[in-house]
Amino acid sequence: MISSSIASATSYNNRMFIFEVVGLRQSPATDNFNYAIRQSGRIWFQVPYQRMNQEMQRIQRLGGRIVSMRPLSEPAPVPPPVAKTENKVRQTSSTPAKATKTKESVSRSKPMTQTKGKTDIPVNLYRPTAPFVGRCMSNEPLVQSGGIGIVQHLKFDLRGGNLHYLEGQSIGIIPPGADANGKPHKLRLYSIASTRHGDDLDDQTVSLCVRELEYEHPETKEKVYGVCSSYLCHLEPGAEVKITGPVGKEMLLPDDPDAKIIMMATGTGIAPFRAYLWRMFKPGEKALNPDYEFKGLAWLIFGIPTSPNILYQEELEALQAEFPDHFRLTYAISREQKNTEGGRMYIQHRVAEHADELWAMLQEPKTHAYMCGLRGMEDGIDAALSVAAAKQGAEWAPYQKNLKKQGRWHVETY
Known part of the structure; x- marks a missing residue:
C-alpha cells in the first residue's frame, strides 16, 4: 500500500x-x-x-x-451521475481471434465525431471470405546494424483490384497454412504506413511496417515466433499475399491543413504517422492533393529502445530539416537516454518533460492528439498530462473524455 x-x-x-x-x-x-x-x-x-x-x-x-x-487547495469535484451503461472497449490492433476482438468491430463501437458527414471512407472492400490477392513488391529492413529485433517495410502491388484506403486505416493479412486445429489462420490487422497514393504515388500500392513477434514460451522456454509477422518479415518479393479491408475510422486525419497534430508512437506504431507526414510534406503528395497544403504543426514523439531502432530515421530527420516550422521530432531512446530520475527514458517521460506545452496545445480546438503502439504507454502519458492539467486547476480525465467526444483524441494501442 x-x-x-x-x-x-x-x-x-x-x-x-x-x-x-x-x-x-x-x-x-x-x-x-x-x-x-x-x-x-x-x-x-x-x-x-x-x-x-x-x-x-x-x-x-x-x-x-x-x-x-x-x-489540495481546491474543493473536491461533485461526481457526475452514474450512467446505466458505459462503452469500455479499447481499440486494438492485436491479433483478432473472434469478430468481437478485431480492430474493425471495435472501431465501429466508438463515436467517430471526426468523421461525421464523411461518406467516402472505404471500409471492408475485401473480406476474409473473398480477400484481394496482391503481390509483394519489396521487403526492406528498417532496423540498422546493432539494433534489436527484425522490422520490415513491405510494399504490396494492388493492381487488378479495387483496394483503396485513407491514411490512418488498417488492412488485414491472412497468412497461409493452418493452425494447430487444422483451421486456416485468422487474419491479422496492420496499420498502413503509406499515404492513400502509395509509396510510388500511383494509387496502386500499400505499405506496412511489421515487426517479427518473438517471445519465450512460458513452459517450454522455447523461442516462439508470431505466425503472421514472421510470414511477412520473411516474405520474398513476387510472392502473393491475401489482403482484406481496409478498416478503421479512429485514426483518420482532420481535413484542416492548419491543424496541430500531436503524434505519440512506440516502435511500429510509427506506421500511421509515417503516412500522415508523407501526406503533409512530400512534394509528390502536394502535387496530387492541391487542395491540401499543410501549414499547421506536426509533432512526433517517438519511443524506441536504441538508435538503430529508429524506424524511417533518415526520412524523418530530412523532413525535420526541411520543414522546421511545421514538423517537430522528439525521440525517447530507452536504452541510451536517461529520464530526470536516472532511469530509462520512455515515451511517457518525454511527454512529462513537455506536458505543460502539450496541455496548452490541447486547449486549442485545432489540435488533434494521436497515440499508436504499445498499450503500456497510455497510463504514463495520462499521468503526465494529469500533472500539467492540475497545475492549471483542471482534471485530465474529464478533459480527455471531452477531447474524445470532440474527435480530437485518437488511440490505437495493442
Whole structure:
C-alpha cells in the first residue's frame, strides 16, 4: 500500500495534490499467487509536487491507475451521475481471434465525431471470405546494424483490384497454412504506413511496417515466433499475399491543413504517422492533393529502445530539416537516454518533460492528439498530462473524455 509518510511530506512551494487512485494490489509478490487477490477500490491520498513523478511510477508498479488529481487547495469535484451503461472497449490492433476482438468491430463501437458527414471512407472492400490477392513488391529492413529485433517495410502491388484506403486505416493479412486445429489462420490487422497514393504515388500500392513477434514460451522456454509477422518479415518479393479491408475510422486525419497534430508512437506504431507526414510534406503528395497544403504543426514523439531502432530515421530527420516550422521530432531512446530520475527514458517521460506545452496545445480546438503502439504507454502519458492539467486547476480525465467526444483524441494501442 501507499506509505502514510506521503501526507506529511514537505511540499514544494506549499503545493500539495490529491491523487484519486483505483486498482492498487497488495504487493508485487501477490502477482505470483494462484488464487485471486482483491485489489483496492477507490482511494485518495496527498502527494507533494516534487514527488509526483516518483509516486506515479510507484502507483503503476503496484497495478494502480490514477483517475484524477487536483491541487489540495481546491474543493473536491461533485461526481457526475452514474450512467446505466458505459462503452469500455479499447481499440486494438492485436491479433483478432473472434469478430468481437478485431480492430474493425471495435472501431465501429466508438463515436467517430471526426468523421461525421464523411461518406467516402472505404471500409471492408475485401473480406476474409473473398480477400484481394496482391503481390509483394519489396521487403526492406528498417532496423540498422546493432539494433534489436527484425522490422520490415513491405510494399504490396494492388493492381487488378479495387483496394483503396485513407491514411490512418488498417488492412488485414491472412497468412497461409493452418493452425494447430487444422483451421486456416485468422487474419491479422496492420496499420498502413503509406499515404492513400502509395509509396510510388500511383494509387496502386500499400505499405506496412511489421515487426517479427518473438517471445519465450512460458513452459517450454522455447523461442516462439508470431505466425503472421514472421510470414511477412520473411516474405520474398513476387510472392502473393491475401489482403482484406481496409478498416478503421479512429485514426483518420482532420481535413484542416492548419491543424496541430500531436503524434505519440512506440516502435511500429510509427506506421500511421509515417503516412500522415508523407501526406503533409512530400512534394509528390502536394502535387496530387492541391487542395491540401499543410501549414499547421506536426509533432512526433517517438519511443524506441536504441538508435538503430529508429524506424524511417533518415526520412524523418530530412523532413525535420526541411520543414522546421511545421514538423517537430522528439525521440525517447530507452536504452541510451536517461529520464530526470536516472532511469530509462520512455515515451511517457518525454511527454512529462513537455506536458505543460502539450496541455496548452490541447486547449486549442485545432489540435488533434494521436497515440499508436504499445498499450503500456497510455497510463504514463495520462499521468503526465494529469500533472500539467492540475497545475492549471483542471482534471485530465474529464478533459480527455471531452477531447474524445470532440474527435480530437485518437488511440490505437495493442
